[in-house]
Amino acid sequence: MAADDPGQGAPGHCARCPGAAAIPDLTPWRLGMLERAAEIGLEMMRVTARRAQAAEAAEQAGIEPAGPPVDHALGYQRINRAFRQTLALHEKFEAQARARERETAAEAAARLAAEAQRQATAQANRRERDKTKVRRAAIRAIYADGDERDDKADLFSDLRERLEEYDDYDDFGRCSIGETAWKLCRAMGLDSDPALWADEPWAIAEMRDKPPGSPFADWLPELANDDRAQEREPAPTARGRGPP
Numbered sequence: 001m002a003a004d005d006p007g008q009g010a011p012g013h014c015a016r017c018p019g020a021a022a023i024p025d026l027t028p029w030r031l032g033m034l035e036r037a038a039e040i041g042l043e044m045m046r047v048t049a050r051r052a053q054a055a056e057a058a059e060q061a062g063i064e065p066a067g068p069p070v071d072h073a074l075g076y077q078r079i080n081r082a083f084r085q086t087l088a089l090h091e092k093f094e095a096q097a098r099a100r101e102r103e104t105a106a107e108a109a110a111r112l113a114a115e116a117q118r119q120a121t122a123q124a125n126r127r128e129r130d131k132t133k134v135r136r137a138a139i140r141a142i143y144a145d146g147d148e149r150d151d152k153a154d155l156f157s158d159l160r161e162r163l164e165e166y167d168d169y170d171d172f173g174r175c176s177i178g179e180t181a182w183k184l185c186r187a188m189g190l191d192s193d194p195a196l197w198a199d200e201p202w203a204i205a206e207m208r209d210k211p212p213g214s215p216f217a218d219w220l221p222e223l224a225n226d227d228r229a230q231e232r233e234p235a236p237t238a239r240g241r242g243p244p
Contacts, residue, residue: 027093031090031094034093038083038087041086045076045079045080045083048072048079052072130180131166133177133200135163137181137196137197138181138185138188138190141181141188141192141196142156144190145190145191155190162184166180177214178197178211178214178215178216179211182194194215
């Protein structure tokens with residue numbers, strides 16, 4: 001390699017460079033080289049202009065040139081053309097770099113928007129799943145209600161309205177399923193005994209994880225099962241009259 005090879009200073013040019021295997025972005029290096037070339041061309045135009053002025057002054061003074069005549073105007077024109085081409089090439093590379101930056105920024109913005117949409121969709125789906133779990137828990141409490149009324153339409157209507165209010169105030173996701181179901185049932189005047197939901201997967205998970213506010217955080221299923229078992233034992237006078 002020649003000692004004055006301009007490519008020696010280019011990023012990734014050396015085979016021993018860490019990033020030599022990858023394709024480096026040489027735009028900054030190219031722009032820097034063109035800037036230096038433009039500065040050299042500008043200085044050459046200045047030197048040529050000074051020489052042309054000196055030659056003109058010597059001619060007017062009647063001094064013979066020491067060497068063959070030089071067409072300074074032609075030299076200036078050629079240097080000026082190369083200078084303008086350098087500036088045009090610099091502008092082209094700079095415009096390409098700006099376009100790549102805008103494209104990269106647009107891709108990053110699109111990725112962020114897609115991720116935000118994915119998270120919003122996941123959150124909405126999670127809210128719907130939580131809402132379904134709370135609805136099922138409340139329905140179980142409605143059917144377990146000791147009220148002798150066969151028509152529980154008013155309770156289901158109340159449940160629907162309260163669930164819509166929970167949507168408006170964004171309560172789903174801020175509290176555990178157990179806490180939300182427990183508060184909802186208490187507000188509706190229903191039995192909110194956690195034993196009603198002890199076999200639900202979400203309830204079993206809350207027994208394990210003990211989220212704050214959950215009725216299962218300090219609930220003892222063994223004692224609750226024993227109490228419910230005693231409640232289910234038929235009285236002597238009611239023998240044989242249990243549910244089918």
